[in-house]
Amino acid sequence: MKYNLKRVAPTIGCCFSILILLISSERPSAGKQPPVTIVFALLTKRLETKTASLNQELTLRTLSDVGVDGIVVIPAGSRVVGHIVELANKGKESQQSMLGIVIDKAVLESGKEITLQAIIAAVAAPQDGALTSDPTYGMLHSNEPKMVGTGATGSSRTGDLAAASKADSSAALATARINGEMRKGLLLHPDSNGAIGFSGLTLSWRFDAPPPVSVFSSNSKEIKLEAGTQVLLRMAPPRPGN
Numbered sequence: 001m002k003y004n005l006k007r008v009a010p011t012i013g014c015c016f017s018i019l020i021l022l023i024s025s026e027r028p029s030a031g032k033q034p035p036v037t038i039v040f041a042l043l044t045k046r047l048e049t050k051t052a053s054l055n056q057e058l059t060l061r062t063l064s065d066v067g068v069d070g071i072v073v074i075p076a077g078s079r080v081v082g083h084i085v086e087l088a089n090k091g092k093e094s095q096q097s098m099l100g101i102v103i104d105k106a107v108l109e110s111g112k113e114i115t116l117q118a119i120i121a122a123v124a125a126p127q128d129g130a131l132t133s134d135p136t137y138g139m140l141h142s143n144e145p146k147m148v149g150t151g152a153t154g155s156s157r158t159g160d161l162a163a164a165s166k167a168d169s170s171a172a173l174a175t176a177r178i179n180g181e182m183r184k185g186l187l188l189h190p191d192s193n194g195a196i197g198f199s200g201l202t203l204s205w206r207f208d209a210p211p212p213v214s215v216f217s218s219n220s221k222e223i224k225l226e227a228g229t230q231v232l233l234r235m236a237p238p239r240p241g242n
């Protein structure tokens with residue numbers, strides 16, 4: 001895998017130096033474990049360069065708790081919000097299709113926001129190519145009005161998202177829980193890197209200035225990440241007060 005690593009500016013600080021180390025799949029020695037936190041998540045809505053726009057938000061739903069010092073800071077089912085900072089389709093003006101993403105924050109079910117310094121370390125394509133072809137997802141998606149606003153044990157709060165986004169996020173999370181993604185459907189593991197199950201798609205990272213950018217690139221005419229794409233995030237440990 002080719003990593004796009006540039007010299008880190010002095011103003012970036014220790015968190016970004018740590019993030020550079022997050023790319024490595026090697027486990028740290030027992031006595032020198034860096035403060036690295038991981039979380040597994042699902043992309044809630046299809047993302048493709050053909051229809052996307054700069055600064056467009058994207059939402060992930062966490063499948064695992066994020067704990068710091070034994071305390072759950074970001075519970076499973078929370079939203080992780082990012083936005084697009086780089087966008088190009090292969091054509092006359094670009095030799096590759098590119099999609100650059102910055103992870104901004106986590107939004108808890110209570111509405112509380114926590115700033116994140118994170119990278120997308122790995123993604124894995126849904127096993128059937130699209131979550132929306134899952135019959136369970138289809139059923140939950142059609143019943144979305146009954147799901148939005150319910151407790152975390154059934155589905156998840158979707159805040160002020162548009163109706164379509166609420167349906168996607170609620171159904172994606174509930175489908176993952178019903179199908180037991182963390183037990184049998186998760187294709188990623190804590191040491192995963194890059195794009196798994198995507199033909200010709202590569203994943204690199206830029207740390208030349210904060211915030212860090214996760215960059216997808218492909219020789220195809222466009223990049224498409226389906227709803228239900230599995231995502232592994234690596235981050236500096238989030239703090240409730242952030």
